[in-house]
Amino acid sequence: MDNATYSYVNDCTPLTNCKSGRKAGGSTVVNMSHAAKKPPNDYLIWSLCNTLYVNFCCLGFMALIYSIKARDQKTLGDMRAAQECSDKAKWYNILASGWNLLIPLLVLGLLVLLVVHLGSSEGTFDFFGEDGFQSFMKLFSR
Secondary structure, three states: OOOOOOOOHHHOOOOOOOHHHOOOOOOOOOOOOOOOOOOOOOOHHHHHHHHHOOOHHHHHHHHHHHHHHHHHHHHHOOHHHHHHHHHHHHHHHHHHHHHHHHHHHHHHHHHHHHHHHHHOOOOOOOOOOOOHHHHHHHHHOO
């Protein structure tokens, strides 16, 4: 459609002052390579689980903070800062998960050792007998 159909004065178009304000027709280049990258993961669910479970030395809480920061930076479009926060959240989650698994494994190992010791010839005793408590205390006094 040309401007004659709308009968504008001096061949001007809306939102421009006049003919000299127009830009020459050209091509538009859109760089799509940046959009093809996958945004960094924020590990929010993993951080939330680590925060609610044991949470040794507040590692799960730190992971949750960095997960939220990574999500905020991703929303703002700063992918470099989002990737840094995502990496920190990942490592705090790994440390928190390691501690969360280590504590029950240690307790289980101690229980197994106690059962093995009680099953051996020198560790057998009657818990509810007359000397049950003294025999039990002798196990730990060596």
